[in-house]
Amino acid sequence: MHTIFELQQLIEKAIREVEYPANPGKLYEPISYIMRLGGKRIRPVLLLLSSELFNHEASKAMEAALAIETFHNFTLIHDDIMDNAPLRRGQDTVHIKWGVNNAILSGDVMMVEANKHLTRLDAAVLKNALHCFNATAQGVCEGQQLDMEFEQRTDVSIREYINMIRLKTAVLVAGAMKLGAIVAGATEEDANYLYDFGENFGIAFQLQDDILDVFGDPAKFGKQVGGDIISNKQTFLLLKLKELAKGEDLSLLESQYSNTDYPAKIEAITTLYNQYGIRDLAITKMKHSLDIAFSALDKVSAAPAKKDELLQLAHSLIEREH
Incomplete structure (x- = not known):
């Protein structure tokens, strides 16, 4: 078994x-650029860790790990275009x-490159891989579409x-985790347990x-605090507050959507979050997903160590600094 750091280095x-x-340079240079911008490589690391649970050497799953990381970075290029984002990891975005x-x-070619990595896998696992x-790639695209649609709606539910x-x-x-298990020749049951872990952990x-x-x-989070409030992003916290707030509080919340005095807007909505105990409700929801995730991992038939x-x-990842 490799350590997380060792796997990051291998990747x-x-x-x-x-x-x-x-050639053409303007087609392929952006791919090298974004692939080498760095990051924690969490998804390919999780894939390799999943593969090694089943006595499978990490190097044998590397093509699958590269496929996942290439696909992930492809989505970042297109997401940055949709968001009109100027920076990615502190550097100019590709667009x-x-x-x-x-x-x-x-970005389109990166999807092809991801599939090329997969075709280098052993024929015995290729079809399932x-x-x-x-299925994973399609789901991610569906999620991005829903996210964009939610920006135009005021009736999004917490379930949605x-x-x-x-x-x-x-x-x-x-x-990524299921793919690592498939490449390692794990049983369908174990591969599905790892998928359940990854899905609930991701939530x-x-x-x-x-x-x-x-x-x-x-200073520790690495982002502007209150960014979701400024952009009226419909997160679990905002949706829960909309569900619970009544009367003057609900009117106050709704009046803040168009407020361009951002410090005042952040303060007003954060005060409402505190008043309704929204943070604790969100933590409870998060811990529920974690419990489901770790329960699934317990069922994977690999030695606990x-x-x-x-x-x-x-x-x-889940205990990042507040």
């Missing part, structure tokens, strides 16, 4: 060794650096929101992100 080395065609049309096309990958983050965020974590991770966006320490690195990574 970085594998990414650097991927050779893309030299800022090369233009929107080039960014779209480079492709099925898992394609949880389903959206399941698709947009959690399905890729789940799919918990996003709920924690929602909480930190309001209550986190900006082999799950240590996976558990360590999961706890480190």
Whole structure:
């Protein structure tokens, strides 16, 4: 078994060794650029950890890990275009650096590159691996579509929101873990347990992100605190407040949507969150998803000691500093 750090190093080395065609330069340079921007490589790490649960050498699952990371970065290129985001990991986004049309096309080619990585897997697991990958990719796209649609709606339910983050965020974590198990030759039952772990852990991770966006320490969280409030993003916290607030409180909340005095807006809505105990309700919801996740992991038929690195990574991600 490798440590998380060792797996991150293996992934970085594998990414650097991927050779893309030299021409056309404006098609392939953006791919090398975004793939080498860094990040924690959480999804490929989870894939390799899942594979190693079943006595499978990490290097044998590396093509699957590269497929997942390539697909993930493809979605980032297109998400940044949709969000008109200027920066990604502190650097210019691909569409800022090369233009929107080039960014779209480079993203398209990344989907092809991801499939090319998968086709290098052993023929015995290839069909199941492709099925898992394609279902995962489709789910992520569905989640992004729902997220965009929710921006135009005022009647989004908490159930709908949880389903959206399941698709947009959690399905890729789940799919990566199931793919790692498939490549390692795990039983269908074990692969599905890992999928259940990843899906519910991914939901918990996003709920924690929602909480930190309001209550986190900006120096430790790495983002502007209150960004979701400023943009009227329909997170679990806002939806729960809309569900519980009555009378003058509900009127106050609704009056804040158009408020452009952002510090005052953040203060007003945060005060309402505190008044209605929204943070504690969100934490309870997050912990419920975590309980389901860890229960699924317990059922995976691998020695408990082999799950240590996976558990360590999961706890480190969910216990990010407030």
